[in-house]
Amino acid sequence: MITTDILIIGAGPTGLFTVFEAGLLKLNCHLIDALPQQGGQCSELYPKKPIYDIPAYPEILAGDLTDKLLEQCKQFEPGFTLGERAETIEKQEDGSFIVTTNKGTQHKAPVVAIAGGLGSFEPRKPLIDNITDFEDCGVEYMIKEPELYRDKKVVIAGGGDSALDWSIFLSDIASSVTLIHRRNEFRGHLDSVEKVQELKNLGKINLITPAEITGINGNGKVESVEVTKKDEEPILVETDHFIPLFGLSPKLGPIANWGLEIEKNAIKVNNALDYQTNIPGIYAIGDVNTYPGKLKLILCGFHEATLMCQSAYQIINPGKRYVLKYTTVSGVDGFDGTRKEAPKAVVKAID
Amino acid sequence: MENPDINITIIDREGVKHQIEAPTDMAMNLMEVVRSYELAPEGTIGICGGMAMCASCQCYVLSETELPEMQDDEEAMLSEAFNVKDNSRLGCQIQMTPEMEGLEVELAPES
Numbered sequence: 001m002i003t004t005d006i007l008i009i010g011a012g013p014t015g016l017f018t019v020f021e022a023g024l025l026k027l028n029c030h031l032i033d034a035l036p037q038q039g040g041q042c043s044e045l046y047p048k049k050p051i052y053d054i055p056a057y058p059e060i061l062a063g064d065l066t067d068k069l070l071e072q073c074k075q076f077e078p079g080f081t082l083g084e085r086a087e088t089i090e091k092q093e094d095g096s097f098i099v100t101t102n103k104g105t106q107h108k109a110p111v112v113a114i115a116g117g118l119g120s121f122e123p124r125k126p127l128i129d130n131i132t133d134f135e136d137c138g139v140e141y142m143i144k145e146p147e148l149y150r151d152k153k154v155v156i157a158g159g160g161d162s163a164l165d166w167s168i169f170l171s172d173i174a175s176s177v178t179l180i181h182r183r184n185e186f187r188g189h190l191d192s193v194e195k196v197q198e199l200k201n202l203g204k205i206n207l208i209t210p211a212e213i214t215g216i217n218g219n220g221k222v223e224s225v226e227v228t229k230k231d232e233e234p235i236l237v238e239t240d241h242f243i244p245l246f247g248l249s250p251k252l253g254p255i256a257n258w259g260l261e262i263e264k265n266a267i268k269v270n271n272a273l274d275y276q277t278n279i280p281g282i283y284a285i286g287d288v289n290t291y292p293g294k295l296k297l298i299l300c301g302f303h304e305a306t307l308m309c310q311s312a313y314q315i316i317n318p319g320k321r322y323v324l325k326y327t328t329v330s331g332v333d334g335f336d337g338t339r340k341e342a343p344k345a346v347v348k349a350i351d
Numbered sequence: 352m353e354n355p356d357i358n359i360t361i362i363d364r365e366g367v368k369h370q371i372e373a374p375t376d377m378a379m380n381l382m383e384v385v386r387s388y389e390l391a392p393e394g395t396i397g398i399c400g401g402m403a404m405c406a407s408c409q410c411y412v413l414s415e416t417e418l419p420e421m422q423d424d425e426e427a428m429l430s431e432a433f434n435v436k437d438n439s440r441l442g443c444q445i446q447m448t449p450e451m452e453g454l455e456v457e458l459a460p461e462s
Contacts, residue, residue, distance in 0.1 A: 045404055118398055124462065127433050159430050182435075187427035246431050249405060249462075250398060265394025290393075 002079060004030035005316055006309070007099055007109035009086045009255070012040020014286030014301030015115035016069040016078075021309040023076030023335065024327070027316060030079035030107060032086045032099065034120035034253075039066030041117055044248065055299060065298075075334025081105050085120045087254045089282075097281065111281055111312040114260075114267060115301070116288040118250035126157065126244045130216055138222025139242050148241075149174045155225050155237060157213050158245035159183060164192040166245065171204045178206040178237055180213060180227060208237075216242060258282075266290035274311030275304045281315060283308045357449060362413075362457040363390045375447045381456065382408035382442035395461050401443035406432035408442035409459035416454040418445055433462045 006022050008015045011033035019029045035044055039062070042051075047063030054060055060068075084101035089112065091097055096110045123141035125131060131139060143149075143166055154174040156167050159181040165188075167179045179196065186193050199205040208227055214234055215226030225242050228234040252265055260277045261268040267284035269275045271291035275283050285308050286301030294300075313322060331341030355376035361369045361384075373384045382397045385408070399405035403424040409432055412418065418440065421429075425444045429435050439459065445451075 041399075045399055046402060049402065118394065124433070127462070159427070181430070183430040185427075185430070187423075187430070246433075249407070252394070264392060 001098075002030055002081070002105070002107045004028045004079065004107070004109045006030075006111045006113055006312055007032070007097070007107050008113045008115055009033075009099070010040060010115035010117055010286070010288070011035075011038040011080065011082070012115060012117050012286065012301075013042060013065060013069055013298045014117075014305050015040070015113070016066070016073055017302050018113055018115060018285065018305040018309060019073035019076050019078040020069075021306045022312070023073065024325070024332070025309055025313045025322070027309065027313065028078075028335070029076065030081070030109070032081045032084060032101060032107065034083070034085040036083040038070060038080070038082070039063070041250075042066050044121060051298070053297065053299060075332065075336050075338050075340075077335045081107065085253060089258050091279075091281075095281065110316050111283070113305075113308055113312070114255060114277075114282065114284040114288055115286045115305070116252075116255060116284075118287060119252040119255070120250065121248035122251045122253070123244075124246040124249050126213060126246060128213065128216055131244075134216050134218065134222050134242070137220060138218065138240060139216065139244070141244060143170075143243065146170065146173055151175045152240040153238060154178070154241045154243060155180060155213070155239040156243045156245060157181070158247075159186050159188075160245070160247060161188040161192060162247075163245040164188040164196050166243065167205055168192065168195050168199065171199050176206065177204070178208060178239065180208045180211050182210050182212055184209045213242065213244070252288075255288075260284070263290055266294075275308045276311065283312070355449070357447065357452040357454075359384070359447075359451065359453070360414075360455040361385060361388075361390055361410075362455075364458050364460060373447045373451075375449050375451075379447050380443050381410065381445040381447065381454075384447060385442060385458065391458055391461075396458075397443060399443075403428045403441055403444055406441060407461070409434070409439055410442050410456040411436055411459060412438045412440055412454075412456050414453060414455040416451055418451070418454075434459050 005027040006029045008031040011031040022029050042062035043066050050059045084103045086099050087102045088100045097112050099107045150173050153176045155178045157180045171177045200207045211227050211229040213225050214228040217224045224236045224238045226234045227237050267289050269284050269289045275285050277284050285304040287296045356372040359373050396407050398407040425441050
């Protein structure tokens with residue numbers, strides 16, 4: 001069981017900045033994120049795109065913002081459970097919460113801050129009627145263990161980097177790789193596109209374009225897929241695995257079943273005070289919350305995180321006194337023993 | 352001063368037709384117009400914020416209105432999206448201009 005003061009769901013910009021603000025109040029944080037890396041949307045969707053409305057940064061790349069937030073909160077030693085999705089929450093008799101992930105990792109904290117952005121990123125599933133029947137029986141939306149495909153026949157669908165890269169990678173492992181895409185053009189790094197072309201010429205990748213998978217056949221597991229080229233009769237391609245790689249899209253997911261008040265796909269909070277939800281001890285900050293006048297901006301998430309931490313302090317340390325301090329005046333004492341402080345002014349007399 | 356608004360028709364995902372006025376002087380795109388009128392639930396449209404990266408604003412163009420030519424990123428996104436038809440466009444890539452008076456689009460299903 002992982003224990004902490006503030007359990008943060010979501011390691012995007014708002015979640016990461018919460019670690020810093022909580023640290024100033026000597027509160028520990030642990031973050032859960034369904035993605036395998038920190039940064040949320042900023043690192044998953046657009047790491048190389050610039051953001052222009054972070055105060056004091058005329059321009060910063062989303063990936064760089066993530067790096068700087070990690071650096072800023074580092075001395076407060078946040079814990080991370082990455083690649084796991086927060087699934088259930090249970091309130092304990094002592095008022096604390098236990099949050100369990102889809103992989104069974106348990107976390108206990110007196111305060112939970114949901115900084116889940118648009119939700120957790122889930123693979124986009126192609127619209128094939130019986131596809132769910134074959135999930136984990138030959139249909140995989142992401143490749144976790146490449147060895148699973150050794151000496152197997154594999155069909156990959158998609159036209160982006162992950163479809164290209166995995167086709168290249170698996171061409172050395174699988175007995176056959178068929179790549180199917182709706183267009184003749186692929187959107188990927190030039191290197192990857194050229195490599196696939198080369199492997200196609202060598203007969204190591206079977207490329208079918210422009211085409212779509214229109215059906216899956218098999219008895220208990222995938223045995224073949226139906227491939228349809230435009231204006232042609234469908235053909236059957238024998239395969240052991242079908243791997244659709246159509247990117248990820250965010251879904252609010254299990255959080256929607258936590259008994260929180262939801263409006264417009266977001267969690268309603270008390271914005272007059274502290275961004276607490278209808279369940280005391282559970283806060284929602286950043287893009288995941290809603291209140292009158294809400295704006296989904298990173299800078300608003302930072303503000304919400306700051307106010308939320310002050311309120312969380314009162315829950316964790318009931319009745320204990322605290323006054324707001326300025327980091328310039330009091331410095332920053334890390335949990336790792338480091339101290340940052342402003343240099344003292346030089347005092348010297350003039351003769 | 353001339354009225355910078357144009358009249359356009361949007362059929363929402365439930366099939367309901369909305370005749371609305373869209374400003375052309377606020378640098379708004381079609382996805383943002385749909386959001387400003389709340390014609391699709393928040394969180395189901397414009398998820399990526401308008402970067403042609405999620406296809407949640409896909410729509411079918413029903414009128415003969417001349418629209419800006421499709422750029423590479425829009426084309427690439429549509430090639431991976433679902434429910435795509437020949438008249439599919441991403442609303443976020445269509446900036447509202449006075450020439451689009453009379454535009455009629457239908458929102459594609461959520462996916």
